[in-house]
Amino acid sequence: MISILETYGAMLFTALGKTLLMTLLSLIFAMVIGMIFGLMNVGHNRVFNFIGTFYVDAVRGVPLIVLAYFIYFGVPAGIQGIGFSNFRLDALQAGTIALSMNCGAYMAEIIRAGIESVDRGQMEAGRSLGLPYGTCMALIVVPQAVRTMIPSIINQFIITLKDTSILSVIGFPELTNVGKTIVGNTFRSLETWAIIGVMYMVVIVTLSKAAKWVERRVNRGR
Amino acid sequence: MADKQYRNQMTDNTCKIHVTNLKKNFGGLEVLKDISLDVTEGEVVVLLGPSGSGKSTLLRCLNQLETATSGRIIIDGHDVTDRHTDINKVRENIGMVFQHFNLFNHLTVMENMTLAPVHLKVASKEQAKQTAVQLLQRVGLEDKSEAYPSQLSGGQKQRVAIARALAMKPDIMLFDEPTSALDPEMVGEVLAVMKELARDGMTMVVVTHEIGFAREVADRVIFMEGGYIVEEGSPEELILHPREPRTIDFLSKVL
Ligand SMILES: Nc1ncnc2c1ncn2[C@@H]1O[C@H](COP(=O)(O)OP(=O)(O)OP(=O)(O)O)[C@@H](O)[C@H]1O
Numbered sequence: 001m002i003s004i005l006e007t008y009g010a011m012l013f014t015a016l017g018k019t020l021l022m023t024l025l026s027l028i029f030a031m032v033i034g035m036i037f038g039l040m041n042v043g044h045n046r047v048f049n050f051i052g053t054f055y056v057d058a059v060r061g062v063p064l065i066v067l068a069y070f071i072y073f074g075v076p077a078g079i080q081g082i083g084f085s086n087f088r089l090d091a092l093q094a095g096t097i098a099l100s101m102n103c104g105a106y107m108a109e110i111i112r113a114g115i116e117s118v119d120r121g122q123m124e125a126g127r128s129l130g131l132p133y134g135t136c137m138a139l140i141v142v143p144q145a146v147r148t149m150i151p152s153i154i155n156q157f158i159i160t161l162k163d164t165s166i167l168s169v170i171g172f173p174e175l176t177n178v179g180k181t182i183v184g185n186t187f188r189s190l191e192t193w194a195i196i197g198v199m200y201m202v203v204i205v206t207l208s209k210a211a212k213w214v215e216r217r218v219n220r221g222r
Numbered sequence: 223m224a225d226k227q228y229r230n231q232m233t234d235n236t237c238k239i240h241v242t243n244l245k246k247n248f249g250g251l252e253v254l255k256d257i258s259l260d261v262t263e264g265e266v267v268v269l270l271g272p273s274g275s276g277k278s279t280l281l282r283c284l285n286q287l288e289t290a291t292s293g294r295i296i297i298d299g300h301d302v303t304d305r306h307t308d309i310n311k312v313r314e315n316i317g318m319v320f321q322h323f324n325l326f327n328h329l330t331v332m333e334n335m336t337l338a339p340v341h342l343k344v345a346s347k348e349q350a351k352q353t354a355v356q357l358l359q360r361v362g363l364e365d366k367s368e369a370y371p372s373q374l375s376g377g378q379k380q381r382v383a384i385a386r387a388l389a390m391k392p393d394i395m396l397f398d399e400p401t402s403a404l405d406p407e408m409v410g411e412v413l414a415v416m417k418e419l420a421r422d423g424m425t426m427v428v429v430t431h432e433i434g435f436a437r438e439v440a441d442r443v444i445f446m447e448g449g450y451i452v453e454e455g456s457p458e459e460l461i462l463h464p465r466e467p468r469t470i471d472f473l474s475k476v477l
């Protein structure tokens with residue numbers, strides 16, 4: 001175990017960094033995607049409702065690994081086929097897109113549920129004062145929804161972090177992928193996967209502790 | 223052209239609310255069947271009626287929290303049933319007080335009261351704060367401006383809700399059972415604020431089961447049932463000498 005850490009330590013931490021980078025990027029994009037489709041599902045516009053529901057159902061209905069293959073291999077092939085022969089997506093780009101789309105669908109549901117958990121009277125009170133719908137959403141409903149959403153968002157964050165390991169299949173050098181390389185070189189599977197497991201675990205446990213702390217602070221003002 | 227006609231009518235008799243042949247359906251359910259109603263400036267109208275008779279729906283149609291199925295509603299000369307009317311502008315002029323207060327839970331009393339006036343540029347931040355302080359004094363809660371709604375009693379919440387509506391300086395106030403969710407000992411403090419408001423000449427439409435309030439404060443009492451106005455008149459007439467059997471029946475149950 002010591003020898004693996006000596007030889008591959010730097011590589012492992014670089015890989016952990018890449019894992020975190022992809023998680024963070026995906027989470028930021030997923031927030032935006034989730035906001036858009038989640039809000040579409042909250043209002044009563046039939047067209048928006050349809051688009052929102054369609055997106056959520058479609059993405060949740062496809063395994064992440066299939067979505068990753070589709071975006072990494074399928075989409076560039078399609079775009080090259082219509083004449084853009086130089087089009088490429090590297091593993092980070094494709095992986096981030098796949099993960100953002102996937103996480104975005106779950107985020108949309110979290111945001112929808114959070115907003116719907118706020119009493120309808122809050123919006124009505126805002127509207128009755130003459131405030132437009134968007135303003136009521138932004139200043140009255142969403143701030144109250146965020147409090148109930150925080151635990152689910154943190155949970156989703158952790159799931160997304162773990163899901164990066166699935167993207168080892170398209171060759172992005174994140175932690176799990178690097179693990180495969182190390183095992184291939186050393187044939188020391190037990191130690192390698194134990195080390196990698198602990199690395200994931202330390203990050204995730206730290207994150208959830210930090211999250212609990214944030215949650216307590218936010219709820220204190222109530 | 224029709225609009226102009228209504229506007230003239232309005233200026234002639236200072237009619238603040240003019241409802242003609244209002245109908246409201248929820249899916250297949252006809253909740254308001256044919257309501258016509260005028261409220262003049264400074265008038266206090268109390269709506270009485272059994273549960274499900276459409277009182278809240280009528281009130282909520284007035285500021286278009288519910289869209290009318292058919293009929294016309296003219297508020298201060300603005301046809302709110304017309305899609306082209308800027309409903310937000312009209313609503314600035316109609317305060318509404320809800321049974322369950324609906325204070326913004328994440329904001330302090332002061333923030334509750336200044337949010338809309340500042341955001342809608344009715345007042346500067348400083349002016350809005352001054353107005354809020356004055357209104358809080360008026361409802362007897364000047365020491366609560368930094369409290370959160372969760373720190374207030376029901377009666378205090380409702381008085382803040384009234385003050386919040388008044389902060390927009392509306393011409394008309396709508397009240398939907400403002401005391402129904404309160405413990406009995408807190409009803410009086412809210413009614414007192416409403417009485418003072420009536421005395422100061424506010425145009426008010428009030429849904430309530432407080433017959434005492436209706437007798438003392440109302441200029442006119444309307445009895446609704448099954449989506450129709452069954453009978454209306456002065457408190458004397460309607461409460462002490464009702465003519466319609468359904469009114470008599472209802473009053474015998476609540477008095
Ligand atoms: N959003 C809605 N969707 C469907 N039906 C509704 C809706 N709002 C009200 N109704 C129905 O309309 C009818 C009248 O309701 P409304 O709330 O206006 O009665 P109300 O006179 O205010 O009664 P209460 O004294 O119980 O408040 C009821 O049968 C109610 O179930």
Ligand SMILES: [Mg+2]
Pocket residue numbers: 277278279398399
């Ligand atoms: Mg009601």
